[in-house]
Amino acid sequence: MGRFAHLHFSRVGFTALTALIGAIFALPLVWFLFAPFNPRAELGLAIPRPFSFSNFGTVLENDFAIRALLNSLIQSVGGVVCVAFAATLASYALSRSSLPGKGAVTYVLLLFSSVVSGSAAMVPIFLMISRVGLIDTHLAVIFVFAGGLLPTAMFILRDFIDGIPRSYEESAMVAGASPTQAFFDVALPVIRPGVVVVVVWAFVNIWGSFLIPFILLRSAEKMPASVAIYSFYSEAGTPIVTLLAAYALLYSIPVVVLYLFVSWKFGFRFFGGIKA
Amino acid sequence: MKRFSLLSARAGATFMSPAGLLVGAFVIVPFFWVIFVSFTNRSLLGPTALNPDFVWFQNYIELFTSGRGVEPGTFGFSLILTVQFVLFSALIGQALLGLLLAWLLQQVPKSVKGFTETMVIGAWILPEVVIGFAWFAFLDYDNGTLNGILDALGLPRGDWLLDYPFWVIVVFNTWRGTAFSMMLFNSAFASIPPSYFQAADVAGASSWQKFRDIGLPLIRGHVVTDLILITMWTFNVFTPFLLTRGGPGGQTEVLSIYTYRVAFRDFDFGKGAAVGVVVMLINLAFALFYLWVARKRTPRKEAT
Numbered sequence: 001m002g003r004f005a006h007l008h009f010s011r012v013g014f015t016a017l018t019a020l021i022g023a024i025f026a027l028p029l030v031w032f033l034f035a036p037f038n039p040r041a042e043l044g045l046a047i048p049r050p051f052s053f054s055n056f057g058t059v060l061e062n063d064f065a066i067r068a069l070l071n072s073l074i075q076s077v078g079g080v081v082c083v084a085f086a087a088t089l090a091s092y093a094l095s096r097s098s099l100p101g102k103g104a105v106t107y108v109l110l111l112f113s114s115v116v117s118g119s120a121a122m123v124p125i126f127l128m129i130s131r132v133g134l135i136d137t138h139l140a141v142i143f144v145f146a147g148g149l150l151p152t153a154m155f156i157l158r159d160f161i162d163g164i165p166r167s168y169e170e171s172a173m174v175a176g177a178s179p180t181q182a183f184f185d186v187a188l189p190v191i192r193p194g195v196v197v198v199v200v201w202a203f204v205n206i207w208g209s210f211l212i213p214f215i216l217l218r219s220a221e222k223m224p225a226s227v228a229i230y231s232f233y234s235e236a237g238t239p240i241v242t243l244l245a246a247y248a249l250l251y252s253i254p255v256v257v258l259y260l261f262v263s264w265k266f267g268f269r270f271f272g273g274i275k276a
Numbered sequence: 277m278k279r280f281s282l283l284s285a286r287a288g289a290t291f292m293s294p295a296g297l298l299v300g301a302f303v304i305v306p307f308f309w310v311i312f313v314s315f316t317n318r319s320l321l322g323p324t325a326l327n328p329d330f331v332w333f334q335n336y337i338e339l340f341t342s343g344r345g346v347e348p349g350t351f352g353f354s355l356i357l358t359v360q361f362v363l364f365s366a367l368i369g370q371a372l373l374g375l376l377l378a379w380l381l382q383q384v385p386k387s388v389k390g391f392t393e394t395m396v397i398g399a400w401i402l403p404e405v406v407i408g409f410a411w412f413a414f415l416d417y418d419n420g421t422l423n424g425i426l427d428a429l430g431l432p433r434g435d436w437l438l439d440y441p442f443w444v445i446v447v448f449n450t451w452r453g454t455a456f457s458m459m460l461f462n463s464a465f466a467s468i469p470p471s472y473f474q475a476a477d478v479a480g481a482s483s484w485q486k487f488r489d490i491g492l493p494l495i496r497g498h499v500v501t502d503l504i505l506i507t508m509w510t511f512n513v514f515t516p517f518l519l520t521r522g523g524p525g526g527q528t529e530v531l532s533i534y535t536y537r538v539a540f541r542d543f544d545f546g547k548g549a550a551v552g553v554v555v556m557l558i559n560l561a562f563a564l565f566y567l568w569v570a571r572k573r574t575p576r577k578e579a580t
Contacts, residue, residue: 113303210514
């Protein structure tokens with residue numbers, strides 16, 4: 001009887017402790033839940049009265065803010081297209097071709113990409129982009145991200161392709177398909193879920209990034225939303241909190257939606273892979 | 277028997293080329309270029325912008341001799357600060373809290389588990405500028421949520437970003453990154469056969485005994501993986517910039533922020549590149565150690 005009471009007590013204690021930690025983690029975000037819907041929002045926590053969407057209207061009327069969201073979209077989609085295209089081809093070659101030394105390639109590239117981090121490489125990347133005249137262009141951001149994200153994307157996709165039986169393509173080729181046809185008509189449709197994971201992962205990474213566009217872009221017309229939000233709250237004077245809160249929420253929606261999509265579609269095992 | 281290969285070496289090379297070009301140009305070339313630039317006195321403006329002189333190890337000598345690590349704004353200070361930042365926010369904060377949460381989540385009701393998991397993961401997936409702004413509001417002296425709560429509890433309010441900037445970025449980074457450790461340990465615990473714990477239950481073991489004698493020893497490999505990965509990430513993270521910009525007075529200038537300031541505020545590219553090289557060498561040591569541990573744990577068969 002005593003042991004049962006003890007177990008019961010510790011279970012209640014654990015539950016309370018877990019809930020408390022969850023609540024502490026929630027605290028910095030609580031403000032962010034209310035402020036976008038409060039037309040008189042300040043940095044203080046307040047229940048919106050009245051609850052309203054007028055802040056979102058202010059965002060829609062702000063050309064700079066809307067253009068920045070569009071720029072984020074251009075850079076993310078551009079980067080994702082490059083990553084998905086190049087990674088699919090490359091990891092298929094790494095999995096299926098007879099290239100010498102291909103086993104080591106993924107590891108060496110992964111090693112490079114983890115050593116050449118954004119903070120270590122910002123100087124040479126800036127100098128290179130200046131040298132080729134791409135400073136202050138969307139292309140610069142797109143290419144730098146594509147290069148940086150590709151090794152991990154290839155690693156994820158190669159694992160995926162390795163798990164698909166070669167007999168699919170072999171039987172197609174026995175039936176007379178060329179290697180190219182075997183790739184496009186047989187392999188590609190089977191690889192698609194892996195490509196979707198890479199696409200979502202790359203999109204979330206580029207969409208949320210700050211340092212690379214902050215360094216490579218100069219003009220306000222090219223800034224993505226991340227740099228726009230930073231300049232909104234870091235500039236001298238009091239930030240326009242109402243605009244900023246609603247804008248930050250709009251900017252966060254794609255990330256949250258994609259995250260929910262991946263966890264619903266692929267379950268827990270990709271949680272660790274979606275970021276970083 | 278030699279395996280029939282589906283793609284000839286030439287077709288394989290063609291398939292590899294777009295990725296090879298992009299990675300070569302934007303990962304491998306910068307790796308070597310930064311080493312080259314670190315031996316010059318290249319700057320953004322002035323005569324050394326176009327025709328930098330070769331100064332050999334002067335940038336490195338300057339890094340390691342100025343300030344002796346006590347004055348904010350020097351390389352030595354930033355290096356020591358970064359080590360402390362990694363120690364407190366990653367190794368102690370993220371890993372311990374992640375371990376505790378992963379263990380607790382195994383034994384609490386579903387609703388509480390769902391709530392806490394959502395909050396911890398939310399802190400991790402939201403874009404970094406949004407998090408930076410949310411914390412900026414949270415810590416605001418006059419109206420911020422934190423001081424509001426302290427007022428309500430009858431405790432003294434604080435000007436956190438001004439008085440305790442280092443501890444702010446430590447707590448901030450712990451809050452931001454605990455999700456990864458929590459999820460990794462959570463799936464590691466979930467992979468332990470439940471019968472081990474049931475047997476311990478029959479023997480009357482407490483939760484702490486089960487953790488110490490069954491849970492922890494069985495996930496030791498995951499702990500090592502986690503510690504190396506979060507150390508590398510925290511070592512390179514730029515996110516504190518969004519909250520403190522390295523200030524006040526350089527007190528939160530971790531190496532990534534120091535590199536940014538030297539290169540893009542003081543326009544001293546040679547020195548910025550030298551810091552980059554030092555950071556890359558430290559990254560390389562961690563990455564090689566990680567690959568070594570990972571290979572030892574799972575002997576991977578290379579396809580030939």
